[in-house]
Amino acid sequence: MDILQIAIILVKIVTLTFLVVLPLVPLSVYFERRFSAIIQDRVGPNRVGIPFSLLGFKKDFHLFGLVQPIADGLKLFLKEDFTPAHVRKAFYWMAPALTVVPALITVCVVPFGSPISIFGHTEKLVIADLDIGPLFVFSVASLSVYGITLAGWSSNSKFPFIGGVRSTAQMISYEIALGLSIVPVLMYYGDLNLGTIVKQQADHGWLLLPLWGHDATHTLSSKLLFWFPAAIAFLIFTISIFAETNRMPFDLPECETELVGGYHTEYSSMKFAMFFMGEYAAMVIGSALIITLFLGGWSIGFGLDAVVEKLHIGDFYYGGFIHMGCFMTKLLAFILFFILVRWTVPRFRYDQLMKLGWVVFFEAALINVFLAALIVAAPQLQAAIIGIGSVLLVILTAAVIWVAKVSEEQPKILRA
Amino acid sequence: MPSYLFWLFSVIMLAGGAAVIAFRNPVASALSVVACFVGLAGLFIGLSAFFVGVIQILVYTGAVMVLFLFIIMLLDLKDEEKSAKPLVPIAAGIGLVAAFTMQLIGVLSRSPDTTAPALDAQTFTVAAAGFPASSKIATNLLSGKLPDVHLIGRTLFTQYNLPLQILGVLLLVATIGVVVLSKRQAD
Numbered sequence: 001m002d003i004l005q006i007a008i009i010l011v012k013i014v015t016l017t018f019l020v021v022l023p024l025v026p027l028s029v030y031f032e033r034r035f036s037a038i039i040q041d042r043v044g045p046n047r048v049g050i051p052f053s054l055l056g057f058k059k060d061f062h063l064f065g066l067v068q069p070i071a072d073g074l075k076l077f078l079k080e081d082f083t084p085a086h087v088r089k090a091f092y093w094m095a096p097a098l099t100v101v102p103a104l105i106t107v108c109v110v111p112f113g114s115p116i117s118i119f120g121h122t123e124k125l126v127i128a129d130l131d132i133g134p135l136f137v138f139s140v141a142s143l144s145v146y147g148i149t150l151a152g153w154s155s156n157s158k159f160p161f162i163g164g165v166r167s168t169a170q171m172i173s174y175e176i177a178l179g180l181s182i183v184p185v186l187m188y189y190g191d192l193n194l195g196t197i198v199k200q201q202a203d204h205g206w207l208l209l210p211l212w213g214h215d216a217t218h219t220l221s222s223k224l225l226f227w228f229p230a231a232i233a234f235l236i237f238t239i240s241i242f243a244e245t246n247r248m249p250f251d252l253p254e255c256e257t258e259l260v261g262g263y264h265t266e267y268s269s270m271k272f273a274m275f276f277m278g279e280y281a282a283m284v285i286g287s288a289l290i291i292t293l294f295l296g297g298w299s300i301g302f303g304l305d306a307v308v309e310k311l312h313i314g315d316f317y318y319g320g321f322i323h324m325g326c327f328m329t330k331l332l333a334f335i336l337f338f339i340l341v342r343w344t345v346p347r348f349r350y351d352q353l354m355k356l357g358w359v360v361f362f363e364a365a366l367i368n369v370f371l372a373a374l375i376v377a378a379p380q381l382q383a384a385i386i387g388i389g390s391v392l393l394v395i396l397t398a399a400v401i402w403v404a405k406v407s408e409e410q411p412k413i414l415r416a
Numbered sequence: 417m418p419s420y421l422f423w424l425f426s427v428i429m430l431a432g433g434a435a436v437i438a439f440r441n442p443v444a445s446a447l448s449v450v451a452c453f454v455g456l457a458g459l460f461i462g463l464s465a466f467f468v469g470v471i472q473i474l475v476y477t478g479a480v481m482v483l484f485l486f487i488i489m490l491l492d493l494k495d496e497e498k499s500a501k502p503l504v505p506i507a508a509g510i511g512l513v514a515a516f517t518m519q520l521i522g523v524l525s526r527s528p529d530t531t532a533p534a535l536d537a538q539t540f541t542v543a544a545a546g547f548p549a550s551s552k553i554a555t556n557l558l559s560g561k562l563p564d565v566h567l568i569g570r571t572l573f574t575q576y577n578l579p580l581q582i583l584g585v586l587l588l589v590a591t592i593g594v595v596v597l598s599k600r601q602a603d
Binding site: 132145146161168172175192 | 443444447450466467470471473474477478479482483485486489490552561563564565
């Protein structure tokens with residue numbers, strides 16, 4: 001590996017992580033505040049801008065309050081960083097970092113755009129082009145539970161502890177639904193490389209919008225048939241991402257009405273801000289993963305991608321940047337969706353959350369795997385086998401629903 | 417894998433392993449196991465076994481150790497933090513380590529000292545000849561990539577299909593056992 005290659009990788013890490021994903025965190029905080037204000041018929045923070053009046057001008061330039069997140073960040077920096085006397089110091093200091101770092105590491109497998117090419121040198125707009133993309137994201141994201149758990153435990157007081165325990169149980173439960181729900185998607189693509197998955201969607205239609213790029217192996221009917229398992233997978237995956245990132249309606253680890261502030265009750269100043277950042281960064285990465293797997297990633301769609309990829313000035317093929325813009329647009333739209341859900345849906349009860357994860361999503365994802373396998377394999381099978389398979393699927397579904405019904409029955413009262 | 421990366425991850429792993437027994441606080445010990453597993457995953461990934469490395473983190477670090485930590489925190493162990501030097505466990509520990517070292521030496525002295533073939537174009541071409549020409553594995557190998565997920569999947573579902581099914585049933589039995597045991601308590 002020569003110096004140039006290392007330099008390119010470093011540039012990619014710095015730009016994509018610190019100049020593309022990290023600024024999305026304050027931006028989504030701003031959106032959160034403005035959007036919630038609109039929903040609640042308020043105005044929201046719309047004043048903080050460039051203070052021209054400090055320089056002797058008549059009017060400030062308010063910029064719709066876009067500078068508000070910077071002011072918020074500055075406030076958090078300047079606040080007193082108070083460490084309560086009763087905490088376990090080492091873990092108390094470690095916990096915020098353990099929440100932020102995994103969320104930012106997962107950025108490295110997200111494909112931001114199609115490859116750009118300059119002077120005959122092609123460069124992919126992804127930091128690490130791994131062949132195990134989604135698994136890598138899951139494995140690293142599963143480490144972020146340590147931050148929250150440790151924060152709850154090291155605070156050494158009861159409400160943070162309950163918050164930490166809740167988040168551990170919640171994240172482990174929903175990881176299962178999360179992992180199982182994308183099995184159909186991976187079966188369909190037969191590939192674990194996120195870049196390849198997006199390329200296939202650009203060529204043959206997004207998973208949830210398969211309306212272009214038909215050919216012999218990707219017929220319209222087969223794609224439309226796979227739309228059903230894909231839609232179920234999308235539903236389970238999206239809702240599980242809400243639970244994994246501790247967002248409303250599943251933000252029980254920090255629910256104010258029961259736990260004061262949850263796992264970060266004892267934190268102040270920048271340490272608290274890091275939990276905040278970790279949560280929003282996880283939301284950004286979750287949205288990026290949903291878009292990449294189900295909604296075409298950087299692809300513009302409708303067969304336009306091939307045209308965009310050929311755009312060039314001399315030797316410089318800049319289509320990748322247009323694709324990156326498309327990806328960022330989708331990402332922002334999805335973040336707005338996350339915020340909309342937060343301010344629309346009321347919070348779940350903890351037993352409802354666990355039931356949803358273990359009784360509904362786990363089983364639905366399992367059945368969905370069988371359904372998708374049947375649909376993917378159908379073209380190579382005989383009609384009789386397909387028939388037997390679908391009958392078995394119906395029996396399995398009925399059995400699962402019956403078991404879920406039976407488990408609903410109240411257990412007998414515990415005798416002393 | 418460049419040798420400095422090997423040393424880096426080995427040191428992380430060994431330091432984690434040593435810290436497990438050095439710390440008196442059970443939570444610190446559990447976190448040291450996590451560090452040890454992360455180092456191990458790094459070694460796997462360095463050996464181009466991406467899938468094994470990632471599964472190592474996903475299963476052991478992300479699930480098993482989280483549950484360990486969960487239990488340790490819930491039990492809030494206090495006795496373990498006191499300094500105690502019982503002779504029997506220490507002797508048993510040393511005995512186990514000695515036995516394991518002997519076994520390791522035995523295995524290493526008998527295994528042939530050959531270097532693995534380099535992951536170059538020639539090795540890939542030879543390996544690709546063993547698979548159908550248009551299959552995903554063959555195309556990946558011919559384009560100079562190691563499709564480790566596909567290879568593991570193929571081996572598991574063809575060569576070791578029966579053991580895999582038996583393992584699946586075993587896990588199912590364990591799951592049902594948990595449900596039965598927790599239901600019985602409610603009665």
